[in-house]
Amino acid sequence: MNDKLVVKVDSRGRITIPKEAREAADIESGDALFMNLSPGRVELTRAIEDPIVELAAYAESEYKKGNTQNLRDFAKEEGIKLDE
Numbered sequence: 001m002n003d004k005l006v007v008k009v010d011s012r013g014r015i016t017i018p019k020e021a022r023e024a025a026d027i028e029s030g031d032a033l034f035m036n037l038s039p040g041r042v043e044l045t046r047a048i049e050d051p052i053v054e055l056a057a058y059a060e061s062e063y064k065k066g067n068t069q070n071l072r073d074f075a076k077e078e079g080i081k082l083d084e
Contacts, residue, residue: 017044 007015017027025046027033032047048054062068075082 005018005021007018009015021027027046032049033044034047036043036045059068072082074080
């Protein structure tokens with residue numbers, strides 16, 4: 001994919017996100033996006049509609065990969081006492 005794509009603003013202020021960009025960013029119909037604004041610049045980023053759901057999905061995927069550790073085991077290894 002190109003680093004930059006050109007889009008035109010129509011008479012009602014709308015733009016169309018090109019298919020190439022939608023596919024690269026995995027944007028689907030109905031997705032929410034943030035518009036980050038600064039002078040002369042507009043950046044679109046995916047809006048997380050429910051951060052708890054996103055965090056739970058991430059935690060579950062890390063657990064399934066074996067990238068997690070029991071808190072008590074971690075504390076013991078680090079010399080941290082949890083029950084005081």
